[in-house]
Amino acid sequence: MRHDTKLAILGGAPIRSRPWPSWPRFDEGTERSLLGVLRSGRWAVSGAYAGETCWERKFAGRFAEFHGVPYCTPTTSGTGSLTLALLALGVGPGDEVLVPGLTWVACASVVLAVGAVPILVDVEPDTLAMSVSAARAALGPKTRAIMLVHPFCTLADVDAFVALAAETGIPIIEDCSQAHGAELRGRKVGTFGAVGCFSMQQSKVLTSGEGGAVVTRDPAIYDRVEQLRADGRVFSDRPRLGQLELLEVGAVQGRNMCLSEFQAAVLCDRLAVLSEENAHRAARARTLETLLGQVDGVSTLHRSSEVTAPVYYNFVIRFDLAEFQGCSIDTLARALGAELDTRVFPVYRPMNVHPLYRPLDTPRGTMPDTEWLRRDPSRFSLPAAETARATCLTLTHPVFLDDDASMDEIARAVLKVKACASDLLTLPQGSTRDAF
Numbered sequence: 001m002r003h004d005t006k007l008a009i010l011g012g013a014p015i016r017s018r019p020w021p022s023w024p025r026f027d028e029g030t031e032r033s034l035l036g037v038l039r040s041g042r043w044a045v046s047g048a049y050a051g052e053t054c055w056e057r058k059f060a061g062r063f064a065e066f067h068g069v070p071y072c073t074p075t076t077s078g079t080g081s082l083t084l085a086l087l088a089l090g091v092g093p094g095d096e097v098l099v100p101g102l103t104w105v106a107c108a109s110v111v112l113a114v115g116a117v118p119i120l121v122d123v124e125p126d127t128l129a130m131s132v133s134a135a136r137a138a139l140g141p142k143t144r145a146i147m148l149v150h151p152f153c154t155l156a157d158v159d160a161f162v163a164l165a166a167e168t169g170i171p172i173i174e175d176c177s178q179a180h181g182a183e184l185r186g187r188k189v190g191t192f193g194a195v196g197c198f199s200m201q202q203s204k205v206l207t208s209g210e211g212g213a214v215v216t217r218d219p220a221i222y223d224r225v226e227q228l229r230a231d232g233r234v235f236s237d238r239p240r241l242g243q244l245e246l247l248e249v250g251a252v253q254g255r256n257m258c259l260s261e262f263q264a265a266v267l268c269d270r271l272a273v274l275s276e277e278n279a280h281r282a283a284r285a286r287t288l289e290t291l292l293g294q295v296d297g298v299s300t301l302h303r304s305s306e307v308t309a310p311v312y313y314n315f316v317i318r319f320d321l322a323e324f325q326g327c328s329i330d331t332l333a334r335a336l337g338a339e340l341d342t343r344v345f346p347v348y349r350p351m352n353v354h355p356l357y358r359p360l361d362t363p364r365g366t367m368p369d370t371e372w373l374r375r376d377p378s379r380f381s382l383p384a385a386e387t388a389r390a391t392c393l394t395l396t397h398p399v400f401l402d403d404d405a406s407m408d409e410i411a412r413a414v415l416k417v418k419a420c421a422s423d424l425l426t427l428p429q430g431s432t433r434d435a436f
């Protein structure tokens with residue numbers, strides 16, 4: 001394969017000059033639904049019943065059905081979903097929750113926000129998901145939940161964690177914010193633990209700008225989540241025209257985490273194309289995996305053959321930096337980004353050094369040292385997360401809505417950067433902004 005000899009980051013011609021597919025996507029159906037909400041006068045579940053099932057209930061029904069579970073509660077965000085899951089499971093002050101050491105900071109900050117202590121657990125090097133052996137070692141008498149995130153483009157070891165939960169009685173909260181629609185042996189993720197949580201924020205594969213959802217099979221959990229997210233109110237069984245549909249009859253201390261009708265309408269519309277978009281991305285990603293499989297010095301994440309429907313949120317490429325003249329991962333990210341004219345980023349910083357995770361900067365009240373210092377991120381050791389941050393790059397999912405020729409360009413960009421890696425050593429090797 002022939003390469004231009006000058007890297008785009010050093011002023012050469014980039015490999016990619018066509019635009020990438022845009023994200024988020026919508027069509028005329030989305031526009032019609034949104035206009036319908038606008039004109040209906042019912043913009044939120046807390047509005048009056050207008051004679052039809054509101055969008056929020058429609059989305060709840062469709063998302064539950066999509067997962068093959070009886071219950072779903074839409075929420076404001078992934079953060080909201082995780083918060084509601086923790087509260088519904090009764091997690092609070094004094095408790096500990098296992099959280100992966102390599103994920104978005106919200107996974108840990110929600111635990112702090114309910115008064116509990118995040119226990120940061122290292123990841124498996126070949127999936128970047130929480131390591132079951134590290135989780136086992138981190139269990140203690142105060143552990144009340146395991147937050148299992150399906151990260152990037154692969155799944156956590158669901159079977160091992162389900163076995164651990166069965167053995168210990170500690171419930172799993174599955175965070176599927178990066179894996180909407182992924183399946184293991186034909187069963188959707190989010191249905192293996194006690195509760196499945198989703199974010200529908202702008203960057204996710206199913207989005208309404210902001211948004212979220214909680215799914216469960218457990219009627220008691222569902223009942224609590226429903227009340228918790230609407231200040232304790234619950235839907236009337238027999239709504240009356242022009243009357244409020246949410247009744248003040250709940251029995252919990254709640255908060256407002258309700259999805260708006262605009263967001264719910266967008267989600268109903270986009271859910272209808274999710275499986276098709278997931279399949280499209282997966283086909284492109286398989287092409288790229290095959291192409292990268294022929295390049296020495298790079299590899300992709302491990303996925304069990306039992307994953308019957310993979311979901312590619314961020315496609316991860318692992319680098320053997322020695323094959324790239326010892327360049328830093330950040331410099332490789334910038335060089336590849338310039339060749340491809342798209343965002344190429346390292347994975348998250350490990351949570352114990354993440355600049356946005358600052359538990360000791362939160363109000364302490366009268367908490368004694370022994371309790372307070374359990375929150376100190378620096379007491380956790382996350383060597384696999386550190387290695388991942390130093391050696392892995394991600395491509396975002398809209399890239400995979402494109403064609404196979406684009407996958408070829410990505411592989412060519414990797415080869416070009418590899419062939420010219422020594423030229424990169426003249427550039428600063430410092431770190432790039434994390435941006436997920």
Ligand SMILES: *Cc1c(COP(=O)(O)O)cnc(C)c1O
Nearest residue numbers: 077078079104106177178199201
């Ligand atoms: C995006 C994300 C969240 C947070 O979702 P928000 O909607 O931004 O609150 C939580 N967990 C994971 C794994 C995510 O990717």
